[in-house]
Amino acid sequence: MLDIVFAKPALPKSGALVLPIVEGAALAGLAGALDAEMNGGLTRALEAASFKGKKGQSVTLWAPAGGITKLVVLGLGSAADAEKLGGSMIPAISGETTCTVATDGLSAGQAASLAMGAALRFYRFDRYRTMEKAEDKPKLTKLTVASVDAAAAKAAFAPMKAVAEGVFIARDLVSEPANVLNPVEFAERCRELEKLGLGIEILGPKDMKKLGFGALLGVAQGSINEPRMVVMRWNGSGKKKADKPVCFIGKGVTFDTGGISIKPAGGMEDMKWDMAGAGTVTGLMAALAGRKAKVDAVGIIGLVENMPGDNAQRPGDVVTSASGQTIEVINTDAEGRLVLADVIHYAIEKFDPRFMVDLATLTGAIIIALGHEHSGLFTNDDELAARITAAGLATGEAAWRMPLGEAYDKQIKSDIADMKNVGGRPGGSITAAQFIQRFVQGRPWAHLDIAGVAWSSKDSATIPKGATAYGVRLLDRMVADHYEG
Amino acid sequence: MLKLRREPSKGALRLRPILEGSPPHPSGFRGRPGEVLDLAYDERWVGADGASTAPEWERVGAACIAAAGEAPRVALDARGLPAQFAVALGFGAVLRAWRFDRLKSQRPRQPRRLELLVDEPDLLEAAWARAEASLAGVLYARExxxxxxxxxxPREFAKRLRRLRAEGIEVEVLGRSALKRLGAGGLLAVGAGSVVPPRIVILRWKGRFPAPPVAFIGKGICFDTGGISIKPAEGMETMRADMAGAAACAGAMLAMARRKSPCPAVAILAIAENATSASSYRPGDVLRMMSGRTVEVVDTDAEGRLVLADALHLGATRFRPQAMLDLATLTGSVVTALGHHRAGLFGNDAALSAAVAAAGEAVGERLWPLPIGGQHREDLKSDIADLRQCMPAGTRFTPDASHAAAFLREFVGGVPWVHLDIAGVETAEEDDSLAAKGSPTGFGVRLLDALVERHFEDPHRV
Incomplete structure (x- = not known):
């Protein structure tokens, strides 16, 4: 993670300098100081470049004064989104070794948000690039955020930093290829989070057999890689008798070939991120522990690989889930819901949670419905719906509520079992959610279908192309706003 | 349609809805929905357990008709029911009893006679007359x-719409030359492949309020082959229903006229056939729309948004309406998103969207809001024109319903607007609904009529 420090405003002796300017504002603070040192040169340069401070405008000067190597003046428009600003300045400065950014006009909290944005954008997954030339790598090692209230900014940044670490854990997991990150390896990486104070329990196929996980094991049986279920516990409430925990459940299909109902070859490589729900839950639990959230929380992830092996389950198979309900497997590529069914049942029986939120890259249909800007939110609880929607807006991880209803539930009736695992193309994401709902025993529950938002094909201000870790910040925010203390 | 009576007429088959709490019958009949008991040669019981809203009682009425088989006279027993449920029972029965059999050479000579048995027929007269106005609109659309x-x-469609003049509705038909003068490049391009040229039909209901009208905009593709981007053969026969949006708008106008709505309304129906021929428009063509915007055609099967764009522009500029609502069987994507139980709701005005959703809920034509996001608009950027009509065909997992809505939004000016993507709900997919499986539902007529009644007929808001 980028080394970020907070300091009182002073022109740096070396390195880069970033000056964000509100539209129409006079040069003040560090900008004023620099302009004075340049004998009005900055004012002249900005005039020559017709710089008005409009959003998206920027002016770059090399070696403007003193030891400063590069000056980037950024237009903020009328109102600054500090986090986006922090993220969007990264490409301009990642070639410098050190950089100072001015935050004149921003509060201490906004200065911290700016640092958060910078940290999130600076992430990169490059462990498999062995031939990259040094000049192509980012050189930035230290970012100084200049704030008049540096101490308060630093304090505000501490919990954000923990959340950013959680985001990076999730992004790393999602980015890893499936030959490296199989269920066993995923579980081992979760084990490393014990150092944050998380209680980690790992269950293998024998345990799951005892628990009657027929649905999850049916998916797993086509792969030589054994399935795992990981239970991550964080008891942060400090109470002797822990609260009913909040519970997060993740789909972790480390690779999804589709099984016997095999997927088309085009784009199949994307299926390494079919464990993004589990990745997010893991990152979220790390974030909660990292910032010592005052909440009792449990994260449970079901890890399998869906392969068309010689023992793979077939379309037409009937499996018995941990809840006792039987499922006719019509399409082996609708495997995520099978995994979730058993994990959710386990969560209820073992933890009696206050509510459950599951995350899953569950359906292509949700992308056809909503695209890539919103996840699909399905829930039986209006309060959860409101809280998730609000936290999503606040963190830039938007969720769009989708309907549930009996009419949709009818689509998964089976002639031979209690239900079948697909309900046809119409309302494909809804019938998937209806399937999951059959295992929640009427408890408060929300399901986020993140198939369209787990991976990004282009850079955005705070998320470089690739794994987004969608959900870590949203759910961390929801916990912080409603379930702590 | 249906007669209100105290007692069944001679020879009528009486259908009695049975609620929970009624004494169980020795046959095991308990009154559950779906249950039917053949009690006597002239009486059948129909399960109505749990029916407690008007839409639910409509379904019971429909179930009664389904249970009546081919009986030529059917009396639904609503005695003892509250007035609004009695009306709903009759409403559902009429909807379910409708069938399109004029093209069958062997059909019953007499149409089936329906009776609704009520305690005081006189007291129900007014409420039933109101219901009949809606029913007339729905059945008109279904036909x-x-x-x-x-x-x-397209020619015949316009001809039939002209007959609405008898209802007090003004009808104006814009043919090819008028469309050329208006520069309706979208509609003209889509209709170019057919031997029958496209039209815009404008229906006007004056109402009594001195206010700008409410505008209904309908997609009226009489048949959609997909054009040069031709559709697969399987299921193509259902594309005769690709004018269901226009039909629903016309039906709503008829319903408003029948009940003499005080609210002024206008319907603008974009009517064309999307055919494959030597003169069809092509993927890659750039069209200049009526609004002056240029549009790159990517997929000739995304024709609905092109004809609607011109109709929306005409509606916004010529009538300056207080609200515009367009209805269209627009995308397969909305079926993937919402299935057959809800239509997609898009718009640029939260209050109007909420009113539309509430009206739909009240009449059992349910909607669900879907987003128009920044990315959806971004995806419509074109290299050659002001915008492109959709994402390239074959792009996987495309949110085409939202793309279409983002496209339409570019043509509504500043008018409060709602777009209903009714693909998936224009035809009944199940037999237990208000229409027989596979037949048209008339979705949208009741919704528009109810919306006007609930939202636009309060003189104080004018």
Whole structure:
């Protein structure tokens, strides 16, 4: 993670300098100081470049004064989104070794948000690039955020930093290829989070057999890689008798070939991120522990690989889930819901949670419905719906509520079992959610279908192309706003 | 349609809805929905357990008709029911009893006679008259949708709409030359492949309020082959229903006229056939729309948004309406998103969207809001024109319903606007609904009529 420090405003002796300017504002603070040192040169340069401070405008000067190597003046428009600003300045400065950014006009909290944005954008997954030339790598090692209230900014940044670490854990997991990150390896990486104070329990196929996980094991049986279920516990409430925990459940299909109902070859490589729900839950639990959230929380992830092996389950198979309900497997590529069914049942029986939120890259249909800007939110609880929607807006991880209803539930009736695992193309994401709902025993529950938002094909201000870790910040925010203390 | 009576007429089959709490019958009949008990040669019981809203009682009425088989006279027993449920029972029965059999050479000579048995027929008269106005609109729309495309060409469609003049509705038909003068490049391009040229039909209901009208905009593609981007053969026969949006708008106008709505309304129906021929428009063509915007055609099967764009522009500029609502069987994507139980709701005005959703809920034509996001608009950027009509065909997992809505939004000016993507709900997919499986539902007529009644007929808001 980028080394970020907070300091009182002073022109740096070396390195880069970033000056964000509100539209129409006079040069003040560090900008004023620099302009004075340049004998009005900055004012002249900005005039020559017709710089008005409009959003998206920027002016770059090399070696403007003193030891400063590069000056980037950024237009903020009328109102600054500090986090986006922090993220969007990264490409301009990642070639410098050190950089100072001015935050004149921003509060201490906004200065911290700016640092958060910078940290999130600076992430990169490059462990498999062995031939990259040094000049192509980012050189930035230290970012100084200049704030008049540096101490308060630093304090505000501490919990954000923990959340950013959680985001990076999730992004790393999602980015890893499936030959490296199989269920066993995923579980081992979760084990490393014990150092944050998380209680980690790992269950293998024998345990799951005892628990009657027929649905999850049916998916797993086509792969030589054994399935795992990981239970991550964080008891942060400090109470002797822990609260009913909040519970997060993740789909972790480390690779999804589709099984016997095999997927088309085009784009199949994307299926390494079919464990993004589990990745997010893991990152979220790390974030909660990292910032010592005052909440009792449990994260449970079901890890399998869906392969068309010689023992793979077939379309037409009937499996018995941990809840006792039987499922006719019509399409082996609708495997995520099978995994979730058993994990959710386990969560209820073992933890009696206050509510459950599951995350899953569950359906292509949700992308056809909503695209890539919103996840699909399905829930039986209006309060959860409101809280998730609000936290999503606040963190830039938007969720769009989708309907549930009996009419949709009818689509998964089976002639031979209690239900079948697909309900046809119409309302494909809804019938998937209806399937999951059959295992929640009427408890408060929300399901986020993140198939369209787990991976990004282009850079955005705070998320470089690739794994987004969608959900870590949203759910961390929801916990912080409603379930702590 | 249906007669209100105290007692069944001679020879009528009486259908009695049975609620929970009624004494169980020795046969095991408990009154559950779906249950039917053949009690006597002239009486059948129909399960109505749990029916507690008007839409639910409509379904019971429909179930009664389904249980009546081919009986020529059917009396639904609503005695003892509250007035609004009695009306709903009759409403559902009429909807379910409708069938399109004019093209069958062997059909019953007499149409089936329906009776609704109530305690005081006189007291129900007014409420039933109101219901009949809606029913007339729904059945009118269904007739149009059911007609095959060799019969209901754009010319014939316009001809039938002209007959609405008898209802006090003004009808104006814009033919090819008028469309050329207006520069309706979208509609003209889509209709170019057909031997029957496209039209815009404008229906006007004056109402009594001195206010700008409410505008209904309908997609009226009499048949959609997909054009040069031709559709697969499987299921193509259902594309005769691709004018269901226009039919629903016309039906709503009829319902408003029948009940003498005080609210002024206008319907603008974009009617064309999307055919494959030597003169069809092509993927890659750039069209200049009526609004002056240029549009790159990517997929000729995304034709609905092109004809709607011109109709929306005409509606916004010529009538300056207080609200515009367009209805269209627009995308397969909305079926993937919402299935057959809800239509997609898009718009640029939260209050209007909420009113539309509430009206739909009240009449059992349910909607669900879907987003128009920044990325959806971004995806419509074109290298050659002001915008492109959709993402390239074959792009996987495309949110095409939202793309279409983002496209339409570019043509509504600043007018408060709602777009209903009714693909998936224009035809009944199940037999337990208000229409027989596979037949048109008339979705949208009641919703528009109810919306006007609930939202636009308060003189104080004028």
């Amino acid at each position: 149009l949708v059911a007609e095959p495309a060799n019969r209901l060409t």
